[in-house]
Amino acid sequence: MKRSIKSVLTASMAALCVLGMGMTANAYELNPEVKDVTPALREASTVGVWTAENPAMKEAPDKDAILVMTFGTTFTDTRTKTIDAVEAAIQKAHPDVPVFEAYTSHIIIDRVKANEGITKMTPEEAFAKLQAEGYTRVAVVSLDVIPGMEYSYDSVVTKMQVPHFKKISLATPLMYFQGTEGEPDQVVDFLKALSSQFPKMGKHDATLIMAHGTPHPGNAYYSVIQDRIQELGMDGVFVYSVEGRPNLEDVxxxxxxxxxxxxxxxxxxMVAGDHANNDMAGDEPDSHKSILTKEGFNVKTYIHGLGENANIRGLYVDRATEALDALQK
Structure with a gap:
């Protein structure tokens, strides 16, 4: 009988030897004929929450922090209702571990500074601050929706910081596991949480959920989302994206x-920013609302970011808890 990823984790970890930084996370079971597991093979087989330990800081005291990474937004109102609300929920769930924040978009950082006089830290600046303040273990939480290009950036920038801390963990994004190898189907979890904000729909009513889209292979998650929508019997619900496929023309x-x-x-x-207010709901001829109206549909818009949904915030709290648990093992 095939064992799940989690069931083989302990045995797999015991068999792995990595020079330098020690890395642990869920991993696929490697063929028993593989005796010498190289760092590259170990990293390639890693799935789920990623962690790394620095042997050089083994004797350092444990001082934990949570670092939330987000693309950010220049829309003040939605920032308060979404990003700030998610961070507050994470802090409430873990009152003894301080929560810090980093924006991954330098453009947004510059605009927020210029327009509001508020300084947002880059990930590198946030890590430097944590190191300067004596934090030795950091759980990184990404507010990304899927493991696309932005999440890849979060992953790379986190892994570059391993030499500076005793231990680091990186949470998975909102959707990651798809129900294989005994893992949960987080796409289904997401859709069930999202459905709380769906309008009441009749036979002739449809709801289009607009994603961002990415050139990263993670764009394939949108096809999985549509598949799960059908499995769950959510008739009249369609996913499309601004910068990927499927797009509005496909739907x-x-x-x-x-x-x-x-x-x-x-x-x-996460936020109802420029894409939601302008690309989706704007009055310009090329907005999605205008295009659909021209095609003969009656169009309504729901301009709220995911962070406003309490059920979605709960899922992000779960991701933070998973990362913190991995950090403290």
């Missing part, structure tokens, strides 16, 4: 073929 024929007349647009992004 419009499906709306017409299904006889839908009324459409509600809502973003599935």
């Amino acid at each position: 419009i024929p499906k709306l017409k073929a299904g006889g839908y007349k009324n459409v509600t647009l809502m973003p599935i992004m």
